[in-house]
Amino acid sequence: MDDPVDADILRRIARLDPAPPDLDERVLFAIELDQADAEVARLTATAYAGSGARAAERTRTITFEADSRTVMITVVERSDNLVRIDGWLAPGGALRVELRLPEPTGSRTVVADPAGRFVFDEVPHGLAQLLVEGADGTGRVVTPSLVL
Amino acid sequence: MRRLRAALRLTGEPASRGRVLVTLAWAEAERGRVDLGHRLLDEAEPLTPPDGLAVLHAQRAALFNRNGRADRAMPWFDRAVAGLTDPLDLAKALNNRGMLHLDAGRAGPARDDMTRALRLCRRHGLDLGTALLEVNLACLDVVRGDLPAALGAFAASRATYARVVPGRLPTLAVERARALVAAGLFGAADRELALAVEQARAQGQDNTVAEALHVRAEAALLAGRATAAASWAAEARAAFVRRGNPRRAAPAALLGLRATPFSPATAAQARRLAAALRRLGLSEDARVAALTAVRALVRAASAGSTPSGPGLVPPTPAAGRAALRAAERLLARYGRPGRHDRLDTRLLGRLARAELARAAGRPREAGRELAAGMATLHRHRARFGCLDLQTGASAHGHDLAAAGLTAALESGSVAAVHRWSERSRAQALLLSPVRPPDDPALAADLEDLRQTRFALRAAELAGRPAVALRARAGELERRVRESAWSLRGAGGGGGAVATLGAVRAGLGEAALVAYVRHQGELRALVVTRDRAGLARLGEWAAAEEAVLRLRADLDTAAGRALPERLSVAVAEATRRDARALQAAVLDPLAGLIGHRDLVVVPTGVLMTAPWALLPSCAGRPVTVAPSATSWLARHRTGGGPVTLVAGPGNERGADEIGSIAALYPGATVLTADDAGPAATLRALDGAGLAHIAAHGRHEAENALFSALELAGGPVLGYDLQRLDRPPALVVLSSCELGLSEVRPGDESFGMASALLAAGTATVVASVARVADEEARAVMVRFHQALRAGQSAAAALAGAAAGTGFVCLGGS
Numbered sequence: 001m002d003d004p005v006d007a008d009i010l011r012r013i014a015r016l017d018p019a020p021p022d023l024d025e026r027v028l029f030a031i032e033l034d035q036a037d038a039e040v041a042r043l044t045a046t047a048y049a050g051s052g053a054r055a056a057e058r059t060r061t062i063t064f065e066a067d068s069r070t071v072m073i074t075v076v077e078r079s080d081n082l083v084r085i086d087g088w089l090a091p092g093g094a095l096r097v098e099l100r101l102p103e104p105t106g107s108r109t110v111v112a113d114p115a116g117r118f119v120f121d122e123v124p125h126g127l128a129q130l131l132v133e134g135a136d137g138t139g140r141v142v143t144p145s146l147v148l
Numbered sequence: 149m150r151r152l153r154a155a156l157r158l159t160g161e162p163a164s165r166g167r168v169l170v171t172l173a174w175a176e177a178e179r180g181r182v183d184l185g186h187r188l189l190d191e192a193e194p195l196t197p198p199d200g201l202a203v204l205h206a207q208r209a210a211l212f213n214r215n216g217r218a219d220r221a222m223p224w225f226d227r228a229v230a231g232l233t234d235p236l237d238l239a240k241a242l243n244n245r246g247m248l249h250l251d252a253g254r255a256g257p258a259r260d261d262m263t264r265a266l267r268l269c270r271r272h273g274l275d276l277g278t279a280l281l282e283v284n285l286a287c288l289d290v291v292r293g294d295l296p297a298a299l300g301a302f303a304a305s306r307a308t309y310a311r312v313v314p315g316r317l318p319t320l321a322v323e324r325a326r327a328l329v330a331a332g333l334f335g336a337a338d339r340e341l342a343l344a345v346e347q348a349r350a351q352g353q354d355n356t357v358a359e360a361l362h363v364r365a366e367a368a369l370l371a372g373r374a375t376a377a378a379s380w381a382a383e384a385r386a387a388f389v390r391r392g393n394p395r396r397a398a399p400a401a402l403l404g405l406r407a408t409p410f411s412p413a414t415a416a417q418a419r420r421l422a423a424a425l426r427r428l429g430l431s432e433d434a435r436v437a438a439l440t441a442v443r444a445l446v447r448a449a450s451a452g453s454t455p456s457g458p459g460l461v462p463p464t465p466a467a468g469r470a471a472l473r474a475a476e477r478l479l480a481r482y483g484r485p486g487r488h489d490r491l492d493t494r495l496l497g498r499l500a501r502a503e504l505a506r507a508a509g510r511p512r513e514a515g516r517e518l519a520a521g522m523a524t525l526h527r528h529r530a531r532f533g534c535l536d537l538q539t540g541a542s543a544h545g546h547d548l549a550a551a552g553l554t555a556a557l558e559s560g561s562v563a564a565v566h567r568w569s570e571r572s573r574a575q576a577l578l579l580s581p582v583r584p585p586d587d588p589a590l591a592a593d594l595e596d597l598r599q600t601r602f603a604l605r606a607a608e609l610a611g612r613p614a615v616a617l618r619a620r621a622g623e624l625e626r627r628v629r630e631s632a633w634s635l636r637g638a639g640g641g642g643g644a645v646a647t648l649g650a651v652r653a654g655l656g657e658a659a660l661v662a663y664v665r666h667q668g669e670l671r672a673l674v675v676t677r678d679r680a681g682l683a684r685l686g687e688w689a690a691a692e693e694a695v696l697r698l699r700a701d702l703d704t705a706a707g708r709a710l711p712e713r714l715s716v717a718v719a720e721a722t723r724r725d726a727r728a729l730q731a732a733v734l735d736p737l738a739g740l741i742g743h744r745d746l747v748v749v750p751t752g753v754l755m756t757a758p759w760a761l762l763p764s765c766a767g768r769p770v771t772v773a774p775s776a777t778s779w780l781a782r783h784r785t786g787g788g789p790v791t792l793v794a795g796p797g798n799e800r801g802a803d804e805i806g807s808i809a810a811l812y813p814g815a816t817v818l819t820a821d822d823a824g825p826a827a828t829l830r831a832l833d834g835a836g837l838a839h840i841a842a843h844g845r846h847e848a849e850n851a852l853f854s855a856l857e858l859a860g861g862p863v864l865g866y867d868l869q870r871l872d873r874p875p876a877l878v879v880l881s882s883c884e885l886g887l888s889e890v891r892p893g894d895e896s897f898g899m900a901s902a903l904l905a906a907g908t909a910t911v912v913a914s915v916a917r918v919a920d921e922e923a924r925a926v927m928v929r930f931h932q933a934l935r936a937g938q939s940a941a942a943a944l945a946g947a948a949a950g951t952g953f954v955c956l957g958g959s
Contacts, residue, residue: 046708047708047709048707048708048709051707051798051799051800051920051921052707052919052920053706053707053708053883053917053918053919053920054707054798054801054841054842054843054844054881054882054883054917054918054919054920054923055843055844055845055882055883055884055917055918061704061708063710063711063714065711070711070713070714070717072704072710072714072718074700074703074704076700077848079335079848084696086696086697086700086704088704088714088717088718088721089717090711090713090714090716090717090718091713091716091717092717092720092721113721113724114724115717115720115721115723115724116717116720116721117697117701117721117724117725119693119696119697
């Protein structure tokens with residue numbers, strides 16, 4: 001790395017295409033999770049039915065698809081600078097859902113109701129990731145990490 | 149500082165040396181070394197020529213003032229005012245003396261001094277002084293309780309400050325926030341203060357930081373956020389102690405005590421504070437401390453008979469009687485809050501007396517005190533002409549209302565519960581509507597805001613950056629909101645709640661269910677023509693969560709093509725959540741309401757519940773009324789033309805309007821480019837029935853900026869307040885415009901509430917997102933039933949089962 005040409009190229013790359021400021025945090029957040037046995041759900045775009053609805057989107061709705069399960073959440077801003085997450089699992093079931101947050105907040109777990117409905121309230125902004133346990137502790141589904 | 153010291157070394161000539169010493173004294177005092185400042189002034193005095201002494205006197209007064217020694221500062225100010233000739237120096241001294249008068253509660257002399265100073269500044273073109281004094285006079289308006297004038301003056305001086313003294317913007321923000329807290333707008337105050345703390349810290353303005361923290365604690369206390377209030381009050385107090393200012397530290401300590409839950413030690417601490425505040429000459433704060441002690445003594449005396457806090461042991465009867473006697477003595481010693489006290493102090497006085505009377509076995513006297521407090525609050529509310537402040541005012545009545553309701557519930561008297569249930573909710577709707585005057589500047593701002601929002605929406609949809617547009621919209625919204633604040637109320641104005649007898653006589657075959665909250669529990673007052681009774685429902689938190697879940701179910705499914713298994717899961721979740729809400733708010737009342745039509749008077753977030761989703765409301769007419777009184781006072785739908793409007797962006801909107809127009813020959817129909825904001829507002833004014841199919845957006849942060857998207861820009865909640873003759877029935881066939889921000893005292897604030905407050909009898913709107921296709925089908929069926937002679941609630945019940953549409957107001 002003593003070559004001045006290489007150094008110059010690296011400098012230019014750093015200037016023209018800087019790394020995202022939270023890259024380190026994201027990488028560490030992703031590495032901490034042992035996902036070896038989990039099915040990773042992929043983010044899917046929302047499709048509108050017919051002519052849609054009579055409003056712009058006030059809430060953020062995100063859908064993740066895995067073969068074994070679909071996970072959908074909406075994120076609503078609260079007045080105190082925290083967010084509320086409403087979620088749905090399909091197929092539904094009273095499953096354990098974990099919301100992973102970076103340290104020092106750590107993670108929280110709730111059990112969805114029999115219809116697969118779950119809620120996390122008073123969640124801070126920032127990185128987050130959902131893990132859904134399978135019916136008998138098998139077949140975990142994880143979502144990619146997202147920024148609330 | 150270094151430069152001053154260098155100047156001192158260089159100056160041999162006594163007069164200028166004296167001047168430098170005076171400046172140095174001020175600089176040292178600013179750094180908190182007030183004693184050194186005094187010594188420097190002593191050194192300067194013999195060096196100063198006679199005509200310069202007045203300046204020195206003024207400086208000395210300012211130094212005493214810094215340390216909270218008002219008693220020592222006053223005579224020096226008097227000498228300075230008598231001797232000063234320079235208009236700026238004289239204006240400063242007058243202003244500071246005025247502040248001192250104000251601190252001591254002498255509003256008249258304070259106003260005289262400041263008015264004189266303001267005249268001086270204006271005459272001599274002293275911009276900075278003019279701006280500062282306008283703000284100080286506005287602070288006096290706050291003390292007088294003339295908030296419309298104060299908020300108007302603050303809004304006007306912001307631009308001057310930004311131009312002349314940008315460094316003092318944080319100070320201005322703190323004073324504005326004080327007025328906002330007095331107006332009950334604790335959310336707006338908190339946002340303003342968070343920014344002020346940050347800016348003042350960055351500029352090293354310790355005193356402003358401390359003041360901002362103090363007001364922030366007051367806002368948090370009003371918002372019911374006791375923990376936050378206690379920690380900010382402690383921070384403010386520590387800062388004032390550091391600055392050696394006991395006159396500001398003691399009130400901060402009192403605020404901290406008020407934000408801390410009652411304990412056995414509270415009474416003694418409050419009494420000590422009362423004595424200390426009195427010694428400092430802060431008589432009103434001393435009264436507040438004494439009232440806090442009274443409330444603590446009453447709690448200690450009645451521990452055991454009421455649900456008591458931790459650590460309160462039931463006293464012996466003799467000890468209890470002694471505590472009550474001590475409380476009586478405190479009330480006598482510190483005086484009754486009077487005309488010159490702040491509204492909050494007067495209301496606290498009523499509350500403390502009521503609690504004492506109740507503990508001493510005089511319930512009727514307690515009831516009279518509480519009712520008198522609520523009447524005082526209503527007179528205060530009637531001074532405002534805009535919904536924002538009329539609804540905000542109710543925050544100050546929170547504790548009184550809770551005490552009144554608790555006593556009524558414990559008495560078991562249904563009439564008393566009805567009275568307090570009505571007194572403690574939706575009081576703003578009892579005031580006569582005030583139409584804002586035609587103000588060209590405001591009209592221009594609103595028009596500009598419309599254009600900006602239109603451009604902003606276009607940019608958002610196209611994915612273009614919109615930072616500048618968003619900032620512009622925010623600035624315009626602030627101006628529109630602030631200009632509404634200075635509107636004065638129609639005065640006097642109602643306040644009388646309907647009697648239970650009148651409600652029963654007006655119900656016909658319907659049942660009225662009024663929900664009240666009591667210590668985390670939900671109760672209902674159920675009234676029919678021939679009986680009235682109370683019922684317990686269960687945990688308030690369960691009902692609240694059920695509403696939030698159900699609304700999220702509706703929002704997420706509206707107009708989306710979900711994958712099959714997800715669609716099934718959401719439908720199942722919606723059914724479950726609807727059953728949960730029904731179990732929390734209606735099932736226990738089934739025997740009382742039978743199959744009757746319902747008038748529900750909600751509390752809190754129930755104001756935004758989608759009643760049409762509950763199985764037991766399928767096909768049942770439900771009217772959501774802010775209060776029984778407002779429901780009874782609704783005006784029967786008169787005639788008047790029909791206005792039908794379709795905004796852009798909905799495939800089915802024009803279709804919907806076309807089908808409805810066929811039912812109303814001769815209706816004014818606005819579609820495509822004709823459906824602009826101005827044309828729509830013109831067609832709304834004086835209409836009997838108005839139906840608008842458009843994109844809607846509820847603004848949670850400031851609900852009167854909620855919008856209906858029309859051709860070329862939005863119609864806002866603020867526009868609806870300006871209608872001369874609002875339509876009797878308004879149908880908002882759009883998303884979520886039935887939502888409202890529910891403020892303390894069950895005051896709802898939003899697009900639909902703006903219409904009801906302006907005089908509309910009935911609003912049909914949705915509390916959730918609505919699919920375009922579904923809206924069209926529901927609305928055509930609704931109008932067919934309406935044309936067939938059904939009431940709005942009945943027509944909606946037949947058409948809108950399973951949607952978020954509700955019938956608000958009357959029916």
